[in-house]
Amino acid sequence: EVQLLESGGGLVQPGGSLRLSCAASGFTLRNYAMSWVRQAPGKGLEWVAGISGSGADTYHLDPVKGRLTISRDNSKNTLFLQMDSLRAEDTGIYYCARDLSMNRLLPEHLAYWGQGTLVTVSS
Amino acid sequence: SSELTQDPAVSVALGQTVRITCQGDSLRIYYASWYQQRPGQAPVFVMYGKNNRPSGIPDRFSGSSSGNTASLTITGAQAEDEADYYCNSRDSSGNLLIFGGGTKLTVL
Numbered sequence: 611e612v613q614l615l616e617s618g619g620g621l622v623q624p625g626g627s628l629r630l631s632c633a634a635s636g637f638t639l640r641n642y643a644m645s646w647v648r649q650a651p652g653k654g655l656e657w658v659a660g661i662s663g664s665g666a667d668t669y670h671l672d673p674v675k676g677r678l679t680i681s682r683d684n685s686k687n688t689l690f691l692q693m694d695s696l697r698a699e700d701t702g703i704y705y706c707a708r709d710l711s712m713n714r715l716l717p718e719h720l721a722y723w724g725q726g727t728l729v730t731v732s733s
Numbered sequence: 734s735s736e737l738t739q740d741p742a743v744s745v746a747l748g749q750t751v752r753i754t755c756q757g758d759s760l761r762i763y764y765a766s767w768y769q770q771r772p773g774q775a776p777v778f779v780m781y782g783k784n785n786r787p788s789g790i791p792d793r794f795s796g797s798s799s800g801n802t803a804s805l806t807i808t809g810a811q812a813e814d815e816a817d818y819y820c821n822s823r824d825s826s827g828n829l830l831i832f833g834g835g836t837k838l839t840v841l
Contacts, residue, residue, distance in 0.1 A: 647832075654832060655770075655821075655832045657821070657830040657832060660829075669828055671829065710778070710787075716828065718823060719766045719778065720768070720821070721778045723775040724775065
């Protein structure tokens with residue numbers, strides 16, 4: 611059974627940093643592109659970043675480039691999102707998601723989702 | 734970049750058919766995927782490609798696409814189908830993923 615478990619969220623002051631993790635099980639992580647998707651309170655879904663199975667190719671939404679960075683450690687079955695210079699508008703639930711098909715460079719169909727971790731940026 | 738546009742809210746009588754639409758230029762190039770999100774829960778993948786249902790999704794859900802519009806149809810809507818529905822696809826450059834704003838489906 612595919613499982614994704616996010617952790618690392620919490621309350622952080624503006625300008626601060628957090629590192630989110632997503633522990634994957636039930637499949638071979640290196641075979642799949644992965645994504646981070648966020649949802650601000652009461653708002654819709656927003657794709658933030660994606661990464662190929664090997665980690666060689668990464669993609670970030672323009673507003674987060676240089677502040678949020680996706681990475682992965684396939685040997686530890688874990689996906690990461692390093693969050694720096696955080697702003698109030700980064701507040702929300704952050705989900706990790708696995709692509710449907712193997713060996714894509716960029717995620718396309720987000721077939722499996724974790725339960726999310728809440729990030730609150732506030733002073 | 735590009736956008737996907739969805740109606741904010743749609744309602745359907747119990748047992749009737751409802752179509753939820755998603756419009757955007759990128760849909761002329763890429764198929765949409767669809768996700769169902771019930772309150773307080775993570776999204777669930779319900780449709781992709783031309784008309785493909787992931788395992789476990791009831792066959793009352795179907796998909797279609799024409800021009801710049803993708804549609805998710807629920808034939809014989811049930812109370813448990815009441816949720817927010819989001820479409821997504823790659824953007825026109827093919828380098829990013831984009832989501833529609835979501836449609837809140839109410840089953841009356």
